[in-house]
Amino acid sequence: MDLWGYRKRPWMALLVIILGTTLTMAILASTWVYAAINDEGAFLAENEAAMSKMMAAMAVKPSGDVDKDFVATMVPHHQGAIEMAQAELRHGHNEQLRRIAQEIIVDQTQEIAAMRLAIGQESRK
Numbered sequence: 001m002d003l004w005g006y007r008k009r010p011w012m013a014l015l016v017i018i019l020g021t022t023l024t025m026a027i028l029a030s031t032w033v034y035a036a037i038n039d040e041g042a043f044l045a046e047n048e049a050a051m052s053k054m055m056a057a058m059a060v061k062p063s064g065d066v067d068k069d070f071v072a073t074m075v076p077h078h079q080g081a082i083e084m085a086q087a088e089l090r091h092g093h094n095e096q097l098r099r100i101a102q103e104i105i106v107d108q109t110q111e112i113a114a115m116r117l118a119i120g121q122e123s124r125k
Contacts, residue, residue: 043091047084054080071115078108 057076063069085101085108092098116122 039091043087046087046090050080050083050087053083067119071119071121074115075112078112081108 054076057079058073060069060072063072082105085104088101089098089105092101
């Protein structure tokens, strides 16, 4: 049985295959683009939130103690770097950058602890 007449018109079968394949590829491509845009959007939102939080926390009123003021401004700076690195780990795909982001998290966490220890402040998370 030949409902669509493909045996009489083989070019029509080819056309259906081409159109079906094209439609499938278009749907897949739009899905990939949508996912990439959403991933980028999520990364940008998280990065902006980390930067805003960092900048606000760095606005420290001088205490009269240079060392404490230094730590008070550097801790949020390092914490901002940690949060940006975490966003890279959640959304990034480049393995080299992901390894660097992991190193940033470890290094900055250790530096925060060292700075707090240097001024006699307990380490907090």
